[in-house]
Amino acid sequence: MVTTVQDSSAQVVRGPATTAPPPTARRRTGPASRRHDTWVAWLLVAPAILGFGVFFAYPMLRGVYLSFTEFHILTPPVFTGLANIQELIHDGRFWHSLGVTAYFVVLSVVLGVGVSLITAVVLHRLGVNTTVRGLMILPFLISGVVTALVWTWMLDPQLGIVNQLITWVTGEPIMFFGSGGWAVPTLAALNVWKSMGYNAVLIFAGLQTIPASIYEAGRIDGASEWQMFRSLTLPLLRPILVMVVILNVISATQVFDIVQVSTKGGPADASLVLQMYIYDKAFGQFDFGYAATMSLALFLLLVAVTFTQLRMARAGESDTN
Amino acid sequence: MRIGRTVAWGYLVVVLLVTIFPFYWILRTALSNNFAMSTDPSSLLPVDFTWGPFKRALGLATPAKAAAEGGSGAKIDLALALWNSVVYAGLLTLCTVVFSALAAYAFARLRWKGRDVVFGVLLTALMVPSVFTLLPNFVLMKDLGLLNTFGGMILPGAFFSAFNIFFLRQFMLGLSNEVEEAAIIDGAGPLRVCFRIVLPMSVAPMATLTLLTFITTWNDYFWPLLVTNDESVRPLTLALAVFKQSSPQASLDWAGLMAATLVAALPMLLLFVVFGRRLVNSIGFTGIK
Numbered sequence: 001m002v003t004t005v006q007d008s009s010a011q012v013v014r015g016p017a018t019t020a021p022p023p024t025a026r027r028r029t030g031p032a033s034r035r036h037d038t039w040v041a042w043l044l045v046a047p048a049i050l051g052f053g054v055f056f057a058y059p060m061l062r063g064v065y066l067s068f069t070e071f072h073i074l075t076p077p078v079f080t081g082l083a084n085i086q087e088l089i090h091d092g093r094f095w096h097s098l099g100v101t102a103y104f105v106v107l108s109v110v111l112g113v114g115v116s117l118i119t120a121v122v123l124h125r126l127g128v129n130t131t132v133r134g135l136m137i138l139p140f141l142i143s144g145v146v147t148a149l150v151w152t153w154m155l156d157p158q159l160g161i162v163n164q165l166i167t168w169v170t171g172e173p174i175m176f177f178g179s180g181g182w183a184v185p186t187l188a189a190l191n192v193w194k195s196m197g198y199n200a201v202l203i204f205a206g207l208q209t210i211p212a213s214i215y216e217a218g219r220i221d222g223a224s225e226w227q228m229f230r231s232l233t234l235p236l237l238r239p240i241l242v243m244v245v246i247l248n249v250i251s252a253t254q255v256f257d258i259v260q261v262s263t264k265g266g267p268a269d270a271s272l273v274l275q276m277y278i279y280d281k282a283f284g285q286f287d288f289g290y291a292a293t294m295s296l297a298l299f300l301l302l303v304a305v306t307f308t309q310l311r312m313a314r315a316g317e318s319d320t321n
Numbered sequence: 322m323r324i325g326r327t328v329a330w331g332y333l334v335v336v337l338l339v340t341i342f343p344f345y346w347i348l349r350t351a352l353s354n355n356f357a358m359s360t361d362p363s364s365l366l367p368v369d370f371t372w373g374p375f376k377r378a379l380g381l382a383t384p385a386k387a388a389a390e391g392g393s394g395a396k397i398d399l400a401l402a403l404w405n406s407v408v409y410a411g412l413l414t415l416c417t418v419v420f421s422a423l424a425a426y427a428f429a430r431l432r433w434k435g436r437d438v439v440f441g442v443l444l445t446a447l448m449v450p451s452v453f454t455l456l457p458n459f460v461l462m463k464d465l466g467l468l469n470t471f472g473g474m475i476l477p478g479a480f481f482s483a484f485n486i487f488f489l490r491q492f493m494l495g496l497s498n499e500v501e502e503a504a505i506i507d508g509a510g511p512l513r514v515c516f517r518i519v520l521p522m523s524v525a526p527m528a529t530l531t532l533l534t535f536i537t538t539w540n541d542y543f544w545p546l547l548v549t550n551d552e553s554v555r556p557l558t559l560a561l562a563v564f565k566q567s568s569p570q571a572s573l574d575w576a577g578l579m580a581a582t583l584v585a586a587l588p589m590l591l592l593f594v595v596f597g598r599r600l601v602n603s604i605g606f607t608g609i610k
Contacts, residue, residue, distance in 0.1 A: 040511045041433040048424040051480025059457035122329045134597040141589040143540035145558040150343045164363040201604045257542040299453040
């Protein structure tokens with residue numbers, strides 16, 4: 001996502017578009033422009049523009065409008081000004097769910113990116129073949145629903161294999177999904193399990209772009225493996241790490257399926273993540289206006305967090321440039 | 322150094338075990354007798370081996386037989402859900418890849434007024450998380466009377482995907498002009514160039530996108546949950562969740578549920594066996610760009 005935006009701006013600079021290009025540039029940037037290119041182009045882009053307008057731009061504007069209304073689906077929305085925002089500010093459950101979401105995001109991103117980074121480096125240094133990397137992305141292929149189901153079964157207090165093991169060691173099972181303290185860390189662990197391989201493969205691809213000669217030079221200078229990791233690998237990997245962190249923050253903030261299938265936000269709201277609360281407001285209580293307000297808040301929050309991260313991490317550049 | 326390598330291998334083995342064990346456990350549970358399992362929950366092999374759970378999941382077991390092996394009586398029409406998933410993920414993937422490829426061609430290989438502005442506007446969609454458009458899109462589908470139809474499930478994603486357009490455009494920008502220009506000199510129009518030259522040359526990245534889109538759509542849960550509440554269009558992810566929720570909490574048929582889970586994950590596992598290598602490489606590629 002990050003690289004996306006940067007690449008596109010670079011592209012705009014590279015390809016002279018509307019101004020008449022000099023003959024050499026013309027050869028480079030594409031076939032000679034012909035008059036009927038224009039209507040063919042619009043024809044080819046038409047489905048995408050239609051989809052963008054009807055299912056993205058319009059719903060977005062409508063979402064903003066609905067945020068300021070009282071809307072219960074069956075009757076038309078009624079404009080209520082800032083009433084929803086006032087409600088939001090005084091809604092303890094909203095702030096609670098925001099806290100739960102933040103806790104979940106921090107746990108799963110720190111743990112997830114940490115484990116993925118170590119795994120990627122180990123894969124890279126050991127020179128393991130593609131098959132192993134392939135096995136790592138297996139969890140990425142299955143849905144959050146399947147993930148939640150199989151882990152709910154494996155973590156079952158009585159019959160689950162994990163708790164069999166824990167009971168054998170400590171004498172009593174852990175209520176992973178059933179206790180307030182364990183619920184969010186358990187969900188974060190599930191999220192890490194599901195996304196670790198995918199992240200590791202992404203980071204691995206970044207590692208492959210680092211030339212081996214740099215490590216050779218480091219070795220000649222007598223650097224230890226750990227020193228090379230800290231002063232060569234990490235700084236050179238910074239751009240891709242930033243991207244992985246941001247992608248993970250964005251997806252973790254919107255976590256829904258594993259929560260809905262395993263804990264449903266319980267016990268006693270302990271794992272009530274924001275998206276779960278929004279869903280509950282909209283489809284449990286049919287309070288669509290307020291649900292829209294909350295998703296607007298979530299959106300603004302994501303924008304703010306992403307930009308802060310980009311700024312803090314100086315994304316585009318690795319430390320060597 | 323040698324110790325370091327041993328530790329690294331040890332770490333890798335542990336990670337692989339944790340990654341793969343749940344898949345084995347699904348299989349082990351799905352081949353167990355649900356009643357017998359509670360007497361020997363830590364057995365690493367199927368307990369009292371039986372095909373019963375698969376028969377229950379596929380609706381082939383008689384009620385008496387199902388009850389005897391610990392079936393909960395909750396029903397899941399797995400064949401129908403499988404078909405729904407195929408239609409939903411298949412059609413959506415087909416549409417979005419085709420329409421994205423056409424748009425990408427126009428953005429990458431044609432020169433027209435407003436091109437960069439339009440492209441920039443479409444790209445803004447990358448910045449907005451789906452949660453924000455999902456609720457209003459649900460309202461739109463309701464207004465259009467498309468709830469509980471494949472149309473309602475597919476339309477919002479069918480025509481436009483900012484990522485797919487961007488991804489294909491990047492690839493097409495890198496294609497050489499020579500073949501294209503030869504065709505133009507021979508009198509081929511832009512449409513002919515698109516369908517006869519540029520699209521055939523872009524088969525590889527289109528295949529990658531097809532694979533990635535199909536996987537994400539197949540696994541999607543939130544959007545189908547919003548727009549469907551009827552078995553006739555409900556895809557697998559949803560059917561599984563409903564199956565679990567409709568079973569009595571105390572006597573959950575874990576064996577049957579795991580059998581159903583395995584059937585649901587099977588198409589993805591097949592894709593993995595066939596395209597695993599391509600998938601690994603394409604994930605790396607989408608990250609680097």
